[in-house]
Ligand SMILES: O=C(O)/C=C/c1cccc(O)c1O
């Protein structure tokens with residue numbers, strides 16, 4: 001039963017802000033590479049690990065991770081809106097992951113944002129082109145669980161994937177690497193912002209447009225060097241990619257949550273999606289990364305990376 005991985009950064013600013021043409025071209029070539037890899041692997045199931053950015057998940061009930069048995073994309077930042085094609089195996093996998101001692105939440109009405117929809121759009125040209133098991137991983141709403149729990153989650157998902165009907169499973173991680181976009185934090189939020197983080201579902205079109213305009217402007221400021229946001233940290237990103245490449249995921253268990261934010265920005269916790277995807281792969285045997293791309297892209301507020309991996313004995 002072959003398994004494979006694709007993990008990639010996302011940014012809702014793609015298409016809004018434009019880095020140098022050569023940079024956009026290199027990223028597009030990386031997407032081409034990932035698309036060719038996936039087309040050749042021909043998965044009949046994608047297990048998609050992705051975060052949310054206070055669009056589908058709020059502090060009124062914030063799980064650390066959640067598996068969707070139905071999922072709908074909201075369509076923020078011009079990403080496609082609509083139903084994901086959630087596989088029946090989502091239920092089987094939820095049962096198996098719980099039986100392994102990982103208390104994953106289950107949602108019959110999961111709402112997801114660009115974290116899920118962008119990779120499906122870029123890699124599969126739509127939300128419903130491939131059966132998917134969507135797994136939300138909290139990467140912004142503090143307090144966050146220890147990152148070692150995410151590795152255990154990924155491991156449990158990997159084991160569960162060996163007992164489902166689908167035979168060709170792609171583990172897809174969406175997020176990271178170092179970046180610090182202006183996603184608000186509850187601890188220092190005004191009353192108005194706190195209310196939005198606790199239960200800000202269904203913003204008006206004007207509210208959504210204001211939020212998006214602020215984030216789009218933040219990318220231009222980061223690129224111009226006039227931003228107070230934490231800069232992208234290519235060295236931290238390189239070390240993270242080296243660790244994944246070496247298959248030494250167990251080291252993440254010692255990583256302190258505060259250290260992520262200090263080194264690589266609050267949203268660097270999105271690498272949790274990569275850790276889960278690669279831990280799932282590792283649970284199915286040794287792997288080799290056969291493609292690795294990295295480029296810091298401040299206009300998109302992203303240490304932008306794309307990797308693919310296959311089983312070592314494939
Ligand atoms: O949710 C937002 O408004 C912005 C999200 C964002 C910006 C830049 C990089 C990312 O990974 C994001 O999710």
Ligand SMILES: [Fe+2]
Nearest residue numbers: 010115175270
């Ligand atoms: Fe994000």
